[in-house]
Each structure stands twice: as structure tokens, then as C-alpha cells.
Amino acid sequence: MxxxxxxxxxxxxxxxxxxxxxxxxxxxxxxxxxxxxxxxxxxxxxxxxxxxxxxxxxxxxxxxxxxxxxxxxxxxxxxxxxxxxxxxxxxxxxxxxxxxxxxxFNADAVADWTVGSLLFLLRHYAAGHRKVESGGWGPEGLRGRDLAALTVGILGFGNIGRAVARRLDGFGARVVVHDPVPSEPGREYLPLAEAVAASDVLSLHLPLNTATHGLVGDELLARMRRGGYVLNAGRGGVLDEGALVRALDSGQLAGAALDVFEQEPLPADSPLRGRSDVLLNPHTAGVTWxxxxxxxxxxxxxxxxxxxxxxxxxxxxxxxxxxx
Incomplete structure (x- = not known):
């Protein structure tokens, strides 16, 4: 036409x-x-x-x-x-x-950011940099986790979720998946509650709709293995940010990496600001040349x-x- x-x-x-x-x-x-x-x-x-x-x-x-x-x-x-x-x-x-x-179109970009942000949290990159910059040295306060020792639950297994899983396979992590439509034979698909309970890390790649808004809240975060991590490069409204702060404050979570937020730009008074256990990114995980x-x-x-x-x-x- x-x-x-x-x-x-x-x-x-x-x-x-x-x-x-x-x-x-x-x-x-x-x-x-x-x-x-x-x-x-x-x-x-x-x-x-x-x-x-x-x-x-x-x-x-x-x-x-x-x-x-x-x-x-x-x-x-x-x-x-x-x-x-x-x-x-x-x-x-x-x-x-x-x-x-x-x-x-940006599945690889978002997947790279997601796995990179997890390594940033697990290995305390920022804290190590600050230690050297300030004249310090040694491993005190910098002991992290091996990705191969962890189970990562991917909620939402579309193009980006599958790209994240491929990268995690290379690190040797166990990957469990929750998605209503299984799309990749051989993956370990689990119901939502079971996937969360098995996970040290949750990586969120869900669409935002009435069923998923606020889905990852106090109840689901409490099911995770203690000392875990949450990554969100999907949709901000899927994650209850108040519940996330409570889980971080209680020690249920050790850290979070967020590219998306309920309200964007992130409000100046957001309790997510100013925390050493949260990596904030301005909704640019998928922005590469x-x-x-x-x-x-x-x-x-x-x-x-x-x-x-x-x-x-x-x-x-x-x-x-x-x-x-």
C-alpha cells in the first residue's frame, strides 16, 4: 500500500x-x-x-x-x-x-547488563574500587560468591530471559525458569513459588499487566534463599519497591540491581537511593550501538x-x- x-x-x-x-x-x-x-x-x-x-x-x-x-x-x-x-x-x-x-532487537544488550550487574553485586566491584582508591588493600569485606555455586530463577522466558540463561550456562550456574509457555526443551521449568524458593537470585523479565503488577513482593521475596539477589531489567511495576527495601533491610536479600522502576525517573526521595547494596541504572540496559x-x-x-x-x-x- x-x-x-x-x-x-x-x-x-x-x-x-x-x-x-x-x-x-x-x-x-x-x-x-x-x-x-x-x-x-x-x-x-x-x-x-x-x-x-x-x-x-x-x-x-x-x-x-x-x-x-x-x-x-x-x-x-x-x-x-x-x-x-x-x-x-x-x-x-x-x-x-x-x-x-x-x-x-536488544536482547543481547539487556542480557549482558543483567549478568554483568549480578557479577558487580556478587564480587563487590564498587567496594573493591573504593578500597584501592582510598589506599586500602586486602580481601576484608570483599569476600563474594561464585556464580557457579548459585541457582538463578528467571521469571519470564522470552527473548531476553533465554539470552540471560545462555550466559548463565557458561558460568555453570543452575538455572530454573518460570514461564506459562515452555519454549526451550531441556530447561528446568517450575511453578512460580517453587522457582522462587529454589533461587539465590531472581532475574525478572516479565511483561507488566494486571496479573504481574507488584507480583514480586513481600511474600515471594520471603520464599527466596536468605542472602539472595534480585535483578530487574524488565518492567519496574513487577517489583514492589517497598518490599524490596524491607527485604534488604532485614538481610533477606544481600543486594539488588535495577534498570527499571515503578516511577521513572526515580524520585529524589526514593529509599532505593544512597544504598551500597543496590545498583541503580537509568533504564538503559538495552542501550548499545x-x-x-x-x-x-x-x-x-x-x-x-x-x-x-x-x-x-x-x-x-x-x-x-x-x-x-
Whole structure:
């Protein structure tokens, strides 16, 4: 199809010029860029003729039911990320509009960060650096744990969870998995409570929805082996941050590494700040040059396929494309 792409996505290299460079040279193809400071509701004229919309990432600019009603010709809302929080995908389904994401483009980046952050915690990298910088020496206070001696429970076993598991296999750790849909033969799949109870480390890679919001709270953290660790490079709302602080204060947990948070940016008064047992990261675990190259390539390929008549791939809300 020819059509009209409306982009609310804020990334310097995904512009009208780069889209035209990588998309088929179709007669009549229109591309409208809406800047990151602009309210989508102020662009109803563009939405009225949009056939493909690149959804914003910011929750403040989310495409909700009202804006979806203003998009009568829309055949696809494409998230330019793994997550698709920038659009109400359920409301889109009610209106027959497919919503798609970009799974897997940064799986290696997030998996690297996840395992790296665990090693950071286990081997006290920051404390060792501070000791040398201050003129100290020796192992006192720096005795850590061998990753091969631990059991890591991975909650959510999609592209990123599987990439984390492959890396942990190389370290010799025992990996247990909880996921409603087993996807890798030979893995040790366990019910949620059993997976948590078996784990020295929990690595969270779950989607955020009504069933998972606050799932990892006081009850689950209490089931873990004492002195364990929690890693979250998935969705902030899955982890109850108050419960995490209580578990750290009690000694039930020895540490945590967090790339995502319930509220972002992390509030200045968050009790997670200022702790030596917590590694904080500004939601950038998946941000590498290689992941960005993958993102661009996959986005351009998906848009080109849809524009030339193929069905949208990676639709997350179960909507079949409209007949042409």
C-alpha cells in the first residue's frame, strides 16, 4: 500500500529522511514527524489520514482510545521498542487496529547488563574500587560468591530471559525458569513459588499487566534463599519497591540491581537511593550501538513489508489486518 506514516517516536536517526532512504519508493507515500515536545492530540489532522503510526514511548503522550478514534484509516500502530506502553493496545483491538512491537532487537544488550550487574553485586566491584582508591588493600569485606555455586530463577522466558540463561550456562550456574509457555526443551521449568524458593537470585523479565503488577513482593521475596539477589531489567511495576527495601533491610536479600522502576525517573526521595547494596541504572540496559543498529534495521524492514502488502509481524493485541 501507499499511505501516510505518522511518527511520534523521538530518535534522531529515525527521521523522514532515513525512512525514505530505507523504505520502498512508493508514489504518494507521506511521512509526518511529530516532535517529542508535541501533544499527539494537537495533530488530529495528521492522524485522520495516518495508515501507520509509530507510537511514542512516553506515557504522557500515550495513544489512548480518544486518539485511536481519530485514526479511522490506521492499519498498524508500531511500537519502536520491545514494550508497547505508548499505545492502549486493548482499545486498539476493540477498534480493529493491530499493534506490533519490536521484540529481540536488544536482547543481547539487556542480557549482558543483567549478568554483568549480578557479577558487580556478587564480587563487590564498587567496594573493591573504593578500597584501592582510598589506599586500602586486602580481601576484608570483599569476600563474594561464585556464580557457579548459585541457582538463578528467571521469571519470564522470552527473548531476553533465554539470552540471560545462555550466559548463565557458561558460568555453570543452575538455572530454573518460570514461564506459562515452555519454549526451550531441556530447561528446568517450575511453578512460580517453587522457582522462587529454589533461587539465590531472581532475574525478572516479565511483561507488566494486571496479573504481574507488584507480583514480586513481600511474600515471594520471603520464599527466596536468605542472602539472595534480585535483578530487574524488565518492567519496574513487577517489583514492589517497598518490599524490596524491607527485604534488604532485614538481610533477606544481600543486594539488588535495577534498570527499571515503578516511577521513572526515580524520585529524589526514593529509599532505593544512597544504598551500597543496590545498583541503580537509568533504564538503559538495552542501550548499545549494536542494539540501536538492530532496532533501525528491524523497524525499516517491518515497515517496508507492510507498505508492500505483507501482514504486520509481531502483533501483540491479536488483531488480524483489515482486508484490502
Amino acid at each position: 501507499t499511505g501516510h506514516i505518522v511518527s511520534f517516536y523521538d530518535l534522531n536517526d529515525i527521521t523522514e529522511a532515513s525512512l525514505r532512504e530505507h523504505l520502498p519508493d512508493l508514489p504518494g507515500l507521506r511521512i509526518t514527524e511529530i516532535g517529542p515536545e508535541q501533544d499527539p492530540a494537537a495533530h488530529l489532522d495528521a492522524l485522520a489520514t495516518a495508515t501507520i503510526v509509530l507510537a511514542p514511548l512516553e506515557k504522557e503522550r500515550r495513544i489512548g482510545a480518544g486518539l485511536l478514534d481519530a485514526m479511522p484509516r490506521c492499519e498498524l500502530v508500531q511500537s519502536v521498542a520491545v514494550g508497547f506502553d505508548g499505545v492502549d493496545h486493548l482499545a486498539a483491538a476493540e477498534r480493529g487496529i493491530p499493534v506490533a512491537n519490536l521484540p529481540g 549494536d542494539a540501536y543498529h538492530n532496532l533501525r534495521g528491524r523497524l525499516f524492514a517491518k515497515l517496508a513489508a507492510v507498505l508492500t502488502g505483507e501482514r504486520p509481524a509481531d502483533v501483540v493485541n491479536g488483531v488480524e489486518p483489515r482486508p484490502r
